[in-house]
Amino acid sequence: MPHISTTAQTHPDKPAFLIAETGMTVSYAQLDIESNRIAHLFRSLGLRKNDHIALMLENRRELLEIAQAAIRSGIIFTPVSTHLRTEEIHYILKNCNARLFVTSNKFIDEFPSATESISKLTHRYNVDSDTDEDSAFASWRGALDHQPTDPIADECLGMPMLYSSGTTGQPKGVLAKLPIDSIHELHPNMAAFSAAFGFSADSVYLSPAPLYHAAPLHYCLMVMQLGGTCIVMQAFDPEYALQTIETYRATHSQWVPIMFIRMLKLPAEVRAKYDVGSLQFAIHAAAPCPIEIKQQMIDWWGPIIVEYYSGSEGAGMTIIDSASWLTHKGSVGPALVGKIRIVSDEGQVLPAGEVGTVYFADGAEFEYYDEPEKTAGARNKQGWATLGDVGYLDDDGYLYLTDRKNFMIISGGVNIYPQEIENLLITHPKVADVAVFGIPSEEFGEEVKAVVQLLNPKESSAALAEALKEWTKERLSKIKTPRSIDFTTKLPRMDNGKLYKRRLVEQYKAQ
Structure with missing residues (x-):
C-alpha cells in the first residue's frame, strides 16, 4: 500500500490537496516535506507514540499537514469543532490529555482562558503568528523553520481521535483500536470504503464539510494515502459546490442530507448551469435522508448516490447503492462491516420487521x-455495540432506521419517531429546515412539537403554522401531527448535518 511519501517520489508535483475557494495547492512533495518537519517538531518537544495533541483550525493546509505528521509519528490527534463554546473546548482539551494545541487568529479570542488551567497542555501555537513575543501562543511557522525535512527515525502509525457530536449529551472521545501498525497499511474499515466506493490514485475527491468531522477527515486521509487529490471547500455553499465539481472534474464527493436539500432548492436554471457528469460516486451519511429528497437526487445526478450508516466509533457499517435503494426505499443497506442485530429493551434479538435498538456484532x-x-x-452483555439508533431489518437483511432512541416521543402510550415527521415536513415547499421533538404534556405525558426554519422567514405566521399542521395531518396519522409549530430564523444544525436537538429540547423545557 502506498503512502504520501511514496507518491512524493513517484509523482512529486501531483496535487495532494487544494483549497477550492483560493486555489491554494499543496503537492505531494510539499506535503511530505511539511509533515516531516512537523514530525521532527513533535519529537523535539518530547512527544512520543500515543501522546495526544489537539487543533482548532478552519479548513486550511495546516490542518491536513499536522494530521499527516501525526499519522507518521504515532501521535493521537483531535481536531476540535470550530463551533464549540469556550467551556466545551476546555472540556475536550482536558479530557483528551492534549500536550500540544494549535489554533489560528480566527479562534484565538477563545484563549488562553480555555487552555491556561490545563496542566498537561504545555505547548500552544498560532499558525497565523510570525512572532513569539507578547503572546501565550508561539509562532507555528517559526517553530518549523529549522526542522529537518527527512523522515524521523522512529516512524510509527498515529491516528485521529474525534469527539462525538454531543447531540444527546457530553461529547465523547472515540479511540479506535488499531488493527495495523504500519503507515503503509490502510485501516480495514477504510479499505472496505475504498473498495466499495472505487477510490484510487485517479480519484478527485470533493470535501465540502469541515475536517473536524470524521467522514471528511478520514476520506481526505484515505484519498491521499492512495495517491489521489482532495478538493477541500472552506465552507459549504450549494451553488459553489456544483461549480467546484465542474471546475475540478471531481470523481467522488461526500455529502449530508441538508446539503442535498439546499442544492435541490436552488432555482432550476442555476442547477442546470453546471456539469456534474464527472462524478462517479456521491456518498452521503451522518443523518437520515428523506426518501423524496434522495429520489430527486438520483433523478438529477443519476444512479451514483451511495449511502452508508456508521459512526465515529467504526463498530459496524452498512452500505446501499442507488439500484438497491430503489428496490428498498428508505433503507441504509445491509451490513458491510460487522453483523446487524435488532434488540428489544429486554435484550432479546428481534425478527425481521420488528423495531428495536440497532447493534453491530463482530465490528471494530x-x-x-x-x-x-x-x-x-x-455494548450489551454479548459485546455487541450500538450507536443508540432504533430501526428494523427487512427479510433481505436491509436495515431501516427510525430514529435515535433518545429522541423517541411517548405520547399517550404511543411511541412516535420524530424523524418520520421531519422527513415529511422538510419536503414542504416553504420549509428550509425542521426539528421535531417531544415536550411535556399534562394530558399525554409528551406531545409533538415542531420548530421550522422557513425559506422566507418573513412568511412566518400563525396561519402558516396551522396550514403546516393540516398538511401534515393529511399525510400522517393524527397522533404524529405536531400539536404546535414554532418558527425560527436558524436551527442549531452542525456542519455534518446533525441537529443539536438536545439544545432545543433544553430550551423548551426551561420555558
Whole structure:
C-alpha cells in the first residue's frame, strides 16, 4: 500500500490537496516535506507514540499537514469543532490529555482562558503568528523553520481521535483500536470504503464539510494515502459546490442530507448551469435522508448516490447503492462491516420487521477515551455495540432506521419517531429546515412539537403554522401531527448535518 511519501517520489508535483475557494495547492512533495518537519517538531518537544495533541483550525493546509505528521509519528490527534463554546473546548482539551494545541487568529479570542488551567497542555501555537513575543501562543511557522525535512527515525502509525457530536449529551472521545501498525497499511474499515466506493490514485475527491468531522477527515486521509487529490471547500455553499465539481472534474464527493436539500432548492436554471457528469460516486451519511429528497437526487445526478450508516466509533457499517435503494426505499443497506442485530429493551434479538435498538456484532473495537462507564454502556452483555439508533431489518437483511432512541416521543402510550415527521415536513415547499421533538404534556405525558426554519422567514405566521399542521395531518396519522409549530430564523444544525436537538429540547423545557 502506498503512502504520501511514496507518491512524493513517484509523482512529486501531483496535487495532494487544494483549497477550492483560493486555489491554494499543496503537492505531494510539499506535503511530505511539511509533515516531516512537523514530525521532527513533535519529537523535539518530547512527544512520543500515543501522546495526544489537539487543533482548532478552519479548513486550511495546516490542518491536513499536522494530521499527516501525526499519522507518521504515532501521535493521537483531535481536531476540535470550530463551533464549540469556550467551556466545551476546555472540556475536550482536558479530557483528551492534549500536550500540544494549535489554533489560528480566527479562534484565538477563545484563549488562553480555555487552555491556561490545563496542566498537561504545555505547548500552544498560532499558525497565523510570525512572532513569539507578547503572546501565550508561539509562532507555528517559526517553530518549523529549522526542522529537518527527512523522515524521523522512529516512524510509527498515529491516528485521529474525534469527539462525538454531543447531540444527546457530553461529547465523547472515540479511540479506535488499531488493527495495523504500519503507515503503509490502510485501516480495514477504510479499505472496505475504498473498495466499495472505487477510490484510487485517479480519484478527485470533493470535501465540502469541515475536517473536524470524521467522514471528511478520514476520506481526505484515505484519498491521499492512495495517491489521489482532495478538493477541500472552506465552507459549504450549494451553488459553489456544483461549480467546484465542474471546475475540478471531481470523481467522488461526500455529502449530508441538508446539503442535498439546499442544492435541490436552488432555482432550476442555476442547477442546470453546471456539469456534474464527472462524478462517479456521491456518498452521503451522518443523518437520515428523506426518501423524496434522495429520489430527486438520483433523478438529477443519476444512479451514483451511495449511502452508508456508521459512526465515529467504526463498530459496524452498512452500505446501499442507488439500484438497491430503489428496490428498498428508505433503507441504509445491509451490513458491510460487522453483523446487524435488532434488540428489544429486554435484550432479546428481534425478527425481521420488528423495531428495536440497532447493534453491530463482530465490528471494530473502540473505547470512549477515559470514559469506561460510557464504553461499557455502548455494548450489551454479548459485546455487541450500538450507536443508540432504533430501526428494523427487512427479510433481505436491509436495515431501516427510525430514529435515535433518545429522541423517541411517548405520547399517550404511543411511541412516535420524530424523524418520520421531519422527513415529511422538510419536503414542504416553504420549509428550509425542521426539528421535531417531544415536550411535556399534562394530558399525554409528551406531545409533538415542531420548530421550522422557513425559506422566507418573513412568511412566518400563525396561519402558516396551522396550514403546516393540516398538511401534515393529511399525510400522517393524527397522533404524529405536531400539536404546535414554532418558527425560527436558524436551527442549531452542525456542519455534518446533525441537529443539536438536545439544545432545543433544553430550551423548551426551561420555558
